Amino acid sequence: MALRLSFKAAALAALIGSAFFGASMVEAQDAVAPPPPAAAVATPGAPIPYTATVKRRPGRVRPAPTRTLSVGSPLTTTSAAIAAAAQTPVPVTAAPLPAADLEAYVDGVVRSSMARDHIAGVTIAVVQNGQVVLKKGYGVASVTGGRRVNPDKTLFRVGSISKTFTWIALMNEVEAGRIRLDTPVNIYLPEKLQLKDQGKKSPVRLRDLMTHTAGFEDRALGQLFERDPRRERSLELYLRQERPNRVREPGVLPAYSNYGVALAGEALANVTGKPFEQLVTEQVIFPAGLTHTTFREDRPWRADLPAPMSPALAADRSDGFRWTPLGFHTEAPEYIGHIAPAGSASSTAGDMARYMTLLLNGGTIDGRTVFSPKTSAAFRTPMYRPAEGAPGWNAGFMDIPLPGGHRGFGHAGATLWFHSNMVMVPDLGLGVFIAVNTDTGVDLPATLPAAIIERFYAPRPEVPVASRMSVAEAKAYGGQFLTTRRSYGGLEGFIDRMIGDASVRAAPDGRLTLTLDGKSSQWTATDKPDVFAPVSGPGLLVFQREEGRVVRFFSPMGFAAFERIGFPHGLGLLMTFAILTGLASIATLIGVVTRDRRESRQTPTQALASLLQITQAVLWLTALAGVGIFASGSRDIAKVFYGWPSGWLLTASACAFVAALLTLATLFMAPVVWRGGRRVDSWTSLRKLGFTCTTLVFLGFAVILSTWGFLEFWNT
Known part of the structure; x- marks a missing residue:
């Protein structure tokens, strides 16, 4: 039963594996x-x-x-x-x-x-x-x-x-x-x-x-x-x-x-x-x-x-x-x-x-x-x-x-x-x-x-056969793919999305490079359309098209299909917004202690919006820290399997859920924040812009986490 993960390990691909005793x-x-x-x-x-x-x-x-x-x-x-x-x-x-x-x-x-x-x-x-x-x-x-x-x-x-x-x-x-x-x-x-x-x-x-x-x-x-x-x-x-x-x-x-x-x-x-x-x-x-x-x-x-x-x-x-x-x-x-x-x-x-x-x-x-x-x-x-x-x-x-x-x-x-x-x-x-x-x-x-x-029975040639495909042709197969062998919701679904992706890239010699489970392998085209053989090792890599476009490939050993995912669902976008959210949260908290007295003038609505955004910053940083602590212990596969759901991950998910709700509240308050009051009793335009940009970063991160299932702390 081949388990996939740093945590689902090298082992959830085949699971696991009575008695004539005399x-x-x-x-x-x-x-x-x-x-x-x-x-x-x-x-x-x-x-x-x-x-x-x-x-x-x-x-x-x-x-x-x-x-x-x-x-x-x-x-x-x-x-x-x-x-x-x-x-x-x-x-x-x-x-x-x-x-x-x-x-x-x-x-x-x-x-x-x-x-x-x-x-x-x-x-x-x-x-x-x-x-x-x-x-x-x-x-x-x-x-x-x-x-x-x-x-x-x-x-x-x-x-x-x-x-x-x-x-x-x-x-x-x-x-x-x-x-x-x-x-x-x-x-x-x-x-x-x-x-x-x-x-x-x-x-x-x-x-x-x-x-x-x-x-x-x-x-x-x-x-x-x-x-x-x-x-x-x-x-x-x-x-x-x-x-x-x-x-x-x-x-x-x-x-x-x-x-x-x-x-x-x-x-x-x-x-x-x-x-x-x-x-x-x-x-x-x-x-x-x-x-x-x-x-x-x-x-x-x-x-x-x-x-x-x-x-x-x-x-x-x-x-x-x-x-x-x-x-x-x-x-x-x-x-x-x-x-x-x-x-x-x-x-x-x-x-x-x-x-x-x-x-x-x-x-x-x-x-x-x-x-x-x-x-x-x-x-x-x-x-x-x-x-x-x-x-x-x-x-x-x-x-x-x-x-x-x-x-x-x-x-x-x-x-x-x-x-x-x-x-x-x-x-x-x-x-x-x-x-x-x-x-x-x-x-x-x-x-x-x-x-x-x-x-x-089948020694390979010392020099690999030249690729049958040009780099331009090979690029049609490139992209990010996600396994069908995964949980489709909740925190386990979030983890599976993190570790269940695969990337295919066109190499300069016209071969394909497949990166799966942290390991890369090279594949060369065969005489059959969309079928690739390994440069070394067993298996076949077969792609499938719909309306002429490559939409998926099948695991070289048949365990699952890998479906193409677009930019909004890629790991890179998630990591980018995680970094932006961390930076925006830190900047928000730094602003609390460094802002001069004149910049602290605000209307009651702006004061409430500021309090909400500070709370969000604390919650987002707590969520990021919780995920980080969980990830740092994920090399211990037994700890992940036996200790699921992790208390750190549950805490992180709950904090992110509350932060997402507060982010929606601040988004609805943004027009009132911009309208402000008298010039001397309102935020400066620069602070309003910073508030809005921070809200949008938090909102983007919340939407991505929602689609990945991370906000479902009740679904473990």
Whole structure:
């Protein structure tokens, strides 16, 4: 779950990321029966005519309605391409990776990154053609105990890779005929969780949740992670209390949504009548033989929550670390069980090697079928692509452009302290998983899978190919853009506007320079219109036009769209008015103590206007100081997430709100101030001009803050 921020971090892009513990552990936590014979495990494929009843969990007050679903071909709601792909496995013709060379290369890259980025521990697995080519751990899982990373035992949080388990369970229900992808999700949800239309014409379908096109805003601060296990909530309660707004029609633009995946997980639980953690264990973890994988968390037992992680697995859990000037700091665990389907899984490199083998092998492993060939084809066939050539979404899996024209599928993930990535490349028979346990380690998982492919299968030319585009042509793509993956109102919306922008500039050689999340990359035109390839690294940059004008581009990894914003909505204008407001406020206060006696003559109206403007100056300076103090502590990502809403930011917002109201009052008083009284009892023309200019500066700043949501101190 890739988190964006200095505060939303390198981690809200994928959110975050249950358990086969051996027979006794499963029996204690999930009451899972022993695995059936291989032939009986999940053969979802044969159409079964029946009347499907939407089940409710025990204890529901509302009686369960019965709905009749016509069952046809198991995947009639997916494209014909999926059915064709299911019958035609991708031929693997590439030479296998040389194990010794691969290990030497990975050792060099990993150790260099660990030293440069201050990473405490790394775990990695590479599989190809059903075999484990590399499985290795680096560094430590615990600083205090000196426990080293063991690829077969040490559990790392895998963040949003958790979502792929959820989609396997969902697609099994689709093939069984109990769920349909193109049916509104409300059909499968309890009444209290059903989505309101909020003025939208189309209902949200399960397909929209799988492709992150449901049209939700993205909210995370103060609720995505918990530090205190006593604050943990059930999945159902979380979904009811943390509803995001619907900000666009479903199926239009991508905007990564953890809430949407959690909603799909709750729909699964509601239809099957089983808690999500039990369901994913029975349908995926148990039959796949993943003995060190769990969606449960290491916390005290509570009757109103799913059972915690088993003691045996908890003993092998890696700590999460933050790098500080004094070295590695061990962080308290982050709890994500309240949104488990979107990100609570923990696993080892060994288990993830089995999992990738399962995904590359069409849903079977060790003779057991975990999901069908048609579902396997859906996971690697585009279900949604926003524009020709753009990265999109398969059935819940990311569609990943890779070096050499290869195309992969998989998912990345992140929590506050862990970052991970899983990429499968069917035409190479290859799967790469990597995870790190330190907040500074985001770059290594993001780049290593593509780097391996580039090194062994698609080396880049030493000298980049000249750009196909002139500088004048490239300038058509330049400008400021704002992500669709953000909150659309209130203080979190203000923060997201601050950190969610991207800039595109035309370089002198005709390439484009993209600055996103504080990092710049270069892109060169391809033979396809509006499609750009990276000079180095993975991904594609695809722009979209309306009436001939470039209006948006899509994230190189498909997480969101970035829409062009004009001058009034740019960060530069906000900062300019913030500086002007600060200077005007200081000048106002200086004037109070330096103005001579003659200049102090004034009418009663002017006296009141002066008092109001002095009050505004104090309030604006307080607001600016509050934002500054909040920003100075925003490098501590845990403090921002756990401490939201910040008291400093709330104070700043409330002060700005009152100052904005007073500014309106002084604006209405301006004509009377200018009319004044007798010449000897009125302000000078210079003071009147200064008053008016200050009022206009304050008013401009207030209008900008209002459009950015900053004045909504009640909306956190």
